[in-house]
Amino acid sequence: MHGDPRASELIRALEDVRTAYEDDATAAEEAAVPLYQALAQQIPSSTGAERVLGDLSRADAMAAFGRGQGLIATKSGWRRPSLVLSGPPIFGTYRTFVPAVSGTERLWRLVGVRAPSFDDARDVIREVAKNEVLNPGQRLVMLESLRLMSKGADSASGLRRRNLSRTPVWTSQGWKTQRPVLAVINIQLAEALAETAAVWKPGGDVGQFENLIAPFALTRLAESDVRVVAGENAFEDDWLTEVFPRAVRNLQADLSMNDEGAEQALTVPWDELVGYKIRVLPGLSLRMNHSQLKDRSTLRVGAWIDLSARTFYLESAAEGGRAATGGNALASLFSIEARRIAQAWMVAWSDGVDGHRAETVTLASRLAADEAARRETASGNRLDNLRHQARAKRGSGRGPTSKFPTVAGSRAEQHDRPALPARILVDPSTLIILNPDGTIRDGRETATDSSRRTEKTAALKSPDPRNPKQKSVGRGPVNYTPEERESVGMALVRHVLGGEEAGMVDIRNQHNVGADAIDDLQRFFELKVYQGAIPNVVRLTDSEVQRALNTEDFFLVLVGNVEQGTDQPEVRILTDPLTQLSVEPTGTIYLSGVYTARALVYSFSTPQRSADKGQAPDAESIS
Structure with missing residues (x-):
């Protein structure tokens, strides 16, 4: 071939190579490689242009590569595109892969070679x-x-x-x-x-x-299933007490300057780790607390870190600097593979033994991460305190002693129903709490199915001419006011938090306070009440934003499904919303990310629905 060969000529050349080296896979692959590279260069470089191969359409190219034994030379012989995989040969000899030729990825995609799958x-x-x-x-x-x-x-x-x-x-x-x-x-x-x-x-x-x-x-x-046996018998070693903090600072400096990803993987603050106690416990053993390990209740180890006691236990002083014991124990505090940290710890410990202590190097990313961790811990503590206090206020599973007043627009006040039923609110007095202690949901979308949204593109369906759109009967008229809707929300919040009117004061009538209620502990609650599912984006007014910024004990309380006929009512309580949620300024402030924010969630149901679904018998009634 002279000049720049056309794709069809390169295909014929591949066919000649196949004929010449039909029984020599290695020689065939070597001869075919430059032809594959030349073919790949025939594919236009513009985006989405993998539709033609030089003078051939994609269909013609796929047909040529798929005829007979195929035109892909592999270590296993000639193969069709449907019988090989693209990319590095991660499956070894268990599957056949295309030859490793740089610059040919687009060629393999064009002729229909797929990547390895799940x-x-x-x-x-x-x-x-x-x-x-x-x-x-x-x-x-x-x-x-x-x-x-x-x-x-x-x-x-x-x-x-x-x-x-x-x-x-x-x-x-x-x-x-x-x-x-x-x-x-x-x-x-x-x-x-x-x-x-x-x-x-x-x-x-x-x-x-x-x-x-x-x-x-x-x-x-997990580590939480393990306890140190006779930890009270461990003793302090003066030499180890000097070496350990030096080694920690050496490791911090090493990772900060040479491996930022590993440095950020530490799950506790460096300053906290430096303060861990280091103790020697000969015969160091761990007690297993797991149903699958009843016959293997204790284990011997060389080193262990007890997070709850903030103590680094060693069977002997020699284990502190060994990668397999002290290094792996320390690596358990990192969210990356242990090997990287264990090896780095061995060097940091050795330098610490020699008396070297690196200057403290704290990356900006670490300062931000530590601050975020502090806030998250504080936020979690506030939610936990709120949950325990709410349970205590409700007493032994009974809630407030008096019934909630019937809210206008709820079922108890409906008499004559029109042909198209009016839209009415749930009656708080008929609801029970499905989870009296609340559920702290963290980092995942936890909305009810009715509020979930999917971004996946559904496959097109064929139309059915026999099923035309019917005239919509519409929805009934709204038979409640916005204030009545909010009152139902307030009733549900008061119940889950165990608050009577005297303990949780409704201040919706007071403007520019930035909250709808305040309790006897001076905690502020801003309510957002929705007839349907709680949305993922909520709006805060300027005064509410200012209250959230200036008041630590500020809770954003979202109440959903307060209209009958929707899903089960839900109360979702968030702390520190301006940090947890994404801010979208548009005059007023919109916060998105409700479903993935750490929240204390209570769910409600009617006694009948609870019985139908077989809910737990300890659910609390609002009575």
């Missing part, structure tokens, strides 16, 4: 599991397959996720399809338990696969 990874693991013993190559294939599944787990369908519960997993006792199998993120715990229990061994740090633990139906063992 299902591919699951099926490969099942094939690997046919081997009772794994060689290093098979372990790597398993690891890469799990990584691919982890990336796609959140978007995989519910059916795919449920089907993983019997998928083989590699454990300390070989392959297991039966459960229970323990998933232990802490390396020391995993190693100690591996001698007597089936512990998941995915080939790498378990922490990188947290989102697979539930789909695989594994039993998670």
Whole structure:
């Protein structure tokens, strides 16, 4: 070929290579590589232009690559696009991949080669599991397959996720399809338990696969399930007390200057970690508090960090600087793989032993993270205090002693219904609280199904001419005022917070206060009451914003579904809304992110609905 060959000529050249090297896969691949690169250059570079290949349409190119044995030279021979996968060969010899040729990614997409999928990874693991013993190559294939599944787990369908519960997993006792199998993120715990229990061994740090633990139906063992045995017998070592804070500062400086991502992964403030006690406890043992570990109640370890006691326990002073013991214990405080931290800790400890203490280096991102953590902790504490005080005020599950007054517009006042029923409010006196202690929801959308929104594009449906749109009967007239709607909301809030009128004063009539109610502890509550579901975006007036900015004990209270015929009523209480929610200034202030903000949530139902759904018998009645 002379000059710049056309795509059709390059295709014929590939066919000639296939004929010449039909039985020599290696030689065929070497000869085909420059042709693939030349073909890739024939694809226009403009966005979305993978529709033509030089003088060939995409359909013609796909047909040419798919004829006969196919025109993709692989280590397994010639293959059609439908029989190979693109990208690095993460499945080893268990699947066939396109040759590794730089600049050819668009060519493979054009001719219909797909990338490895969640299902591919699951099926490969099942094939690997046919081997009772794994060689290093098979372990790597398993690891890469799990990584691919982890990336796609959140978007995989519910059916795919449920089907993983019997998928083989590699454990300390070989392959297991039966459960229970323990998933232990802490390396020391995993190693100690591996001698007597089936512990998941995915080939790498378990922490990188947290989102697979539930789909695989594994039993998670966390640090909170563990207690130090006879911790009161540990003793202080003066030398360790000097070395530990130096090592912590050395590690902080190292990560701050060389690994910002690791530095930000620390889950406690550095200043707090420096103040941890370090104690020696010969024969250091841990007691397991988990239903799956009744026969293995204690374990021996070399080092352990007890977060609740803020204490670093060592079996002996020598364990403090070892990566496998002290390093892994310290790494449990980071939200990244333990190996990076354990190795860095070994160096930091060694320098600390030599008397070196680095100057404190605090990144701006760490200062912001510590401040955010402080605020989150304070916000959580305020919600917890509110919940416990509300429960105490309501007494032993009975709530306020007097019935709430019947609110105009509620069911109790409806007599004659028109042909099209009027829209009326729920009657607070007929409702029960489904969760008397409230539920603190954090970081996930927790709205009822009726309020959920999806951004997924639904598949187009074929029209049905036999099913034309019927004339809408419309909705009935609203038979309540906005003030009556808010009064129902106030009644529900008073109940969940255990407040009578004297304890929670309604100040809606007082303008420019920035709140609708104040209780006897001088806490301010701004109510937003909705006839339907609580929205994800709420509006605050200027005075409400000022109150939120200047008053620590300010609670944004959202009440939804107070109109009959909607979903079950709900009360959602948020602290620090200007920090938790996203601010969208448009004259007045709009805050978005209600569904993902930390909130104390109470749900209501009527006795009949609760009985129909089999709700718990300890739900509280509003009476």
